[in-house]
Amino acid sequence: MFMSRIFRHRMLTLLACAMFPPLFPMAMAEPQTEESLENSIVKIYVTSKTYATFSPWNSDSVTSNGSGFIIDGHRILTNAHVVADQVFVEIQRDGNPKRYQAEVQTVSHEMDIAILTVKDPHFFDKGQPLQLGDLPDIHQEITVYGYPIGGDTISTTRGIVSRIEYLPYFHSGLSFEMIQIDAAVNPGNSGGALVDNRVAGIVTQKSESDGENIGYIIPSTMVRRFLKDMEDNRYDGFPDFPIEVEFLLSPALKKKYRRDEEQTGVLISKVCANTSAEKVLRRGDVITHIDGKNIDDDGSSPLNARKNIYFIHYIDLHQVGETVSLDIVRDGKPLKVDLPLDKADKTTYLFDQKPRYFIYGGFVFAADETYDSCMSREDYDDDKNKDKQDNVTVTQVLAASSNLGFHDLPTTALKKINGKTFNTFEAFYKQLKTTTEPFIMLEDYSGYEIAIDRELAEREHQEILDQYGIHRDHSAEIDAWDKELAQQSK
Structure with missing residues (x-):
């Protein structure tokens, strides 16, 4: 029933943030003026943290920028991928050098939408909430507003609506309604607004093919659906169709x-x-x-x-x-x-999470959650791994005398430790740390075995960490497991 969730951490490549709508009826909405658009569409500066899959103890900071726009309730709408894995966010208006610190209020990684708030309430003294319009028609003329690469001020590009289809969203891998346009969309445009008389959607991605001037928009239909979900200040997500x-x-x-x-x-x-x-x-x-x-x-x-x-x-x-x-x-x-429709669909990509790992005998063990796949009743009943919650993988081997013969080991998903299966990362860790056997035997799904000399691995452990300049040999949740094991051993 479960498939491995592969740990992914994308460097942000942005397109341009856009506008967002209010919650009152659209019949009351007046067309947006150029002045209101320029005052209400903002540039977003993001510092995010990234981790290397093969060396999860290492992190790096990456700076990027996107676009966004003011909506009702002193909020700013943008893409989830603009602020994914963020540690610090700032907002800037066109023509004003001052940056305002912002916080992420809500994220839908499935729909690639995020809502930000600004700590200084005076930020909203200028700039009106932008209003959400209806789904545009095919061949309708539209304008994209945002802050793409190539300059610091607000940019506009014009084009037409080419298609409205059901397509995968790059950020989540899930499919939803999507607008295709022929206006130029570039890094930095992500989160920007697609406008006819009002906001028709949010810029989300550009074509990965060789086609020029092909951009994709989250339509107002789906933005309105997301805002309705958030009326109770809780994100429930989008229903799974099982x-x-x-x-x-x-x-x-x-x-x-x-x-x-x-x-x-x-x-x-x-x-x-x-x-x-x-x-x-x-x-x-x-x-x-x-x-x-x-x-x-x-x-x-x-x-x-x-x-x-x-x-x-x-x-x-x-x-x-x-x-x-x-x-x-x-x-x-x-x-x-x-x-x-009692279950939410979830992206299998990972965002806003630190890697889970530990190092033992130079072997780097990393964990990722399993996720449900659609299995028939017959297949589910026959599945021996139905209770598995975590997969544990050897991502690399830090060469040392205690792991000779395994220095070139490829990434290996583990099934057993000392002949026993495990369902969680915690269970795997505790089995390894509490065994008294002279050798720790690991087995993958094809029956391939890895042997670790326990005494030699523990004797060389600190030396390996020092040689490779590793200051943290495990992720934070393992501290609690070690305390529990220490209490049990007394």
Whole structure:
């Protein structure tokens, strides 16, 4: 049921922060003026901390900048990737050299949105909250505001809306509704505003392909959805849809599931074990409508009168804890079911977390959390690792006499220690530290063995740390484990 979560720490490459909307009805909103835009779109300076995967005791500071904009409630909206792993944040207005210290109030790494607050309330004496508009139309003219590389003052670029699709967000790897534009978007633009008469979205990323002037925007639809989530000052996230589907593009497959040419939908190929979906859905059901909206054979549902979007978009618009209405066909018979959306989807990338590690005998052990993958009930029941919470990996070997023969060991995920499996990093650490065996035997998932001479490893431990200039041989949570072990040994 679990897959390893790979520790990632990105150096920030920013695009430009943008604007954010208020919570009052859009019918009251007036078009933004150039003056209000220039006073309300800000430059964000960030100092962040990065860690090396292979030497997690080392950290470095990185400076970067992005864009943001003022919204109601004395808040500033920007991208999560602008402030990921931050240790110090400052805000600056166009034409004013003064920088104001800011704090991160809320982050949605899944949606790549963050809300900042400024410590000095007088910062908001100038600049009005920007207002959120509606989803723009295809071919609509738009303007991007932000602080991209190439200068210090506010910058504008113009273009049109090229597409509105369901695409992966680079920061989280999760897919949501996305606007594609042909206006120039560059590092520093991240978090900036896409504007027609009002804010239509937040700049989030540029194309990684060779295409020029291809930028991507978090649409106002999803920004509004995020703000609604935050009305109770708590971020709950976006619902997980605990099934997997197959498109019904094959005439033979449609006939197998008793669907005529005109009858559309998607086939449920897997229902995830231990989820609410197990109670209301089955493998082989055909989903024909979501919240009353038709689902075509390619999984698309109407977005507006002229365009479609992947049907999961309508899951994203719900809040965690709500239910979604599904029309299904089971064994040729139509049914209506309400599926509780009681679990939040999570990115598997890691942000705003320090690495977990310890060093023993020159072996560097690093831990990362496992995460749920969608498994059928049959596969889940057969899975012997269903209770595993952490994976432990040898990331490198600091060459010494106590680890001869393993100096060139590649990154190795461990399954057993002294013949026993483990479910958590804590359990692995305590097994290693309390063993009285002369040799510590580690085994990976293919059966490869690593032998550590315990007496020699402990005798050389401090010498290895001194040789490699390592001042901290473990991460902070291990201090508590050592105290517990010390108490038990008395």
